[in-house]
Amino acid sequence: MHSFVYLFLSALLIFSASAANLYQQDESEFAATEEDKSQFDAMESEVEEQDQEQTQAMTQMEAFYNMIPKVQEPSGSQDLSNIQATVAESIMTHQFSVGRAVEVRYITPNNGRPTMDLYDAHGNILLHVNPRWDTRVLVLNTYYNKRWGHEERPRGFDFSSGVPITVRVEAHHSHFIILVNGRILHAYRHRLNINTLRNIVFWWAGSSAKPAKLINLSAYY
Known part of the structure; x- marks a missing residue:
């Protein structure tokens, strides 16, 4: 009887240790996934800022083109x-x-x-x-x-x-x-x-x- 109880408790401890190890692995993988998501969000934000800067530059150049004056022609040309x-x-x-x-x-x-x-x-x-x-x-x-x-x-x-x-x-x-x-x-x-x-x-x-x-x-x- 005592041997059975001992074996049962040993198996329970081994199972608990394995479960804890799996939980730690899952938690680490989850943390890594959150880190990747944060990096992706940062990259996405940077791309959006670059797109906004490019759009602003294009708008400025279009406005600049509209400022180009007509060439005044000399007489006889x-x-x-x-x-x-x-x-x-x-x-x-x-x-x-x-x-x-x-x-x-x-x-x-x-x-x-x-x-x-x-x-x-x-x-x-x-x-x-x-x-x-x-x-x-x-x-x-x-x-x-x-x-x-x-x-x-x-x-x-x-x-x-x-x-x-x-x-x-x-x-x-x-x-x-x-x-x-x-x-x-x-x-x-x-x-x-x-x-x-x-x-x-x-x-x-x-x-x-x-x-x-x-x-x-x-x-x-």
Whole structure:
């Protein structure tokens, strides 16, 4: 009788120990599952924040595009006032300063005006680089407070069609230096604070059967 009771109690203790061990394992697995869920929630929240930031950035860029002014045509040139500007490419930049540069490379057209504009956050244009294949003139200007300034028209720009061209603008202390295919073409004195530069836009003005083909638009720091 005593042996039976002893065996029964021993079996009961072994069963209790096994049950406790299983409970601890289940509890550990449950804790791990809760930890995984917490990490998943954190990742999901991060993705939602990134989506919100991207949506906000897209909204800001759409609003910025609406601020792009129409190019004022000089007397005697082709009237393009009824043609809407089309943004081909744009990049945002911050902390622009002396020693930095922006550059556009494209295949030249046979007509029209492939233009690079350097904008601040308020729609002012620090530098308007506007080669005009219709009149064979390179026009440089600044757009401030909804008005264009005095045009500068340097000579020596190559108006060949169907060839690659690189237009580079380097920021110096008092001037923008404009280089075309590595050759210095003009020094344009700063009219606005270059540190306010926020957007570089390459767009197409004018109609043509063979418009400029953008290769690359870059900012260098």
